[in-house]
Amino acid sequence: MLTDDVAVAAEPENVVELRGGKPVLSLAPREIAPEDWRRYEAYIEEILTVLGLPPETPGTRETPQRFLRALSEATAGYEGDPKLMTAFPSEAAGGREAPLGQIIEGPIAFNALCEHHALPFHGHVHIGYIAGDQIIGISKLTRLVRLFARRFTVQERLGEQIADTLLDLIEPRGVAVHIEASHLCTQMRGVEEHSRTTTTFWRGAFREAELRREFLAEVHRRDAR
Numbered sequence: 548m549l550t551d552d553v554a555v556a557a558e559p560e561n562v563v564e565l566r567g568g569k570p571v572l573s574l575a576p577r578e579i580a581p582e583d584w585r586r587y588e589a590y591i592e593e594i595l596t597v598l599g600l601p602p603e604t605p606g607t608r609e610t611p612q613r614f615l616r617a618l619s620e621a622t623a624g625y626e627g628d629p630k631l632m633t634a635f636p637s638e639a640a641g642g643r644e645a646p647l648g649q650i651i652e653g654p655i656a657f658n659a660l661c662e663h664h665a666l667p668f669h670g671h672v673h674i675g676y677i678a679g680d681q682i683i684g685i686s687k688l689t690r691l692v693r694l695f696a697r698r699f700t701v702q703e704r705l706g707e708q709i710a711d712t713l714l715d716l717i718e719p720r721g722v723a724v725h726i727e728a729s730h731l732c733t734q735m736r737g738v739e740e741h742s743r744t745t746t747t748f749w750r751g752a753f754r755e756a757e758l759r760r761e762f763l764a765e766v767h768r769r770d771a772r
């Protein structure tokens with residue numbers, strides 16, 4: 548479960564269900580029995596020791612335990628986020644006759660684990676959308692990014708999942724997602740390349756070049772701050 552409390556200020560009775568399909572947002576708590584947990588800690592201790600970590604110093608005695616817990620937290624997105632399954636009336640607005648105005652949120656920072664090396668990649672996301680009947684608060688967008696970032700993933704899938712889930716949640720007329728990330732798997736090993744990778748994903752009304760230009764110009768303006 549994502550436990551970081553991104554501010555959500557509303558009384559429970561004001562909560563209404565979001566429309567749209569729920570499959571990607573279903574809750575799936577991972578069950579790991581305590582005896583399995585201890586076995587995994589022993590595996591990790593063995594691996595870290597053979598790599599060179601002294602196992603029995605005051606600083607390292609609990610490292611396998613901490614490492615496993617950190618990995619578990621870094622992949623908590625698999626468990627879902629109950630606070631993403633509801634919207635608040637104050638977030639509903641718009642109307643089909645509204646002009647094609649973009650709502651752009653970001654930068655939203657994220658940390659993920661690459662599925663090829665299980666090492667972190669991190670960066671930030673900008674999300675743009677053209678509202679239909681509903682808008683969604685920045686706290687929910689942050690949750691949406693974390694839901695898919697806290698997994699073993701790749702930058703491309705992360706962007707696709709954010710864009711498609713936002714479509715599913717609030718049925719906007721268009722969605723744009725821009726991700727810029729640094730990948731530790733290329734920085735810590737191999738060529739030690741320190742470049743940053745950017746990817747952009749477009750849905751719906753963003754097929755129009757003018758809207759894409761407007762979105763990217765705003766993203767770059769914010770990046771330059």
Ligand SMILES: [Zn+2]
Pocket residue numbers: 661662663664665666730732733
């Ligand atoms: Zn990698």
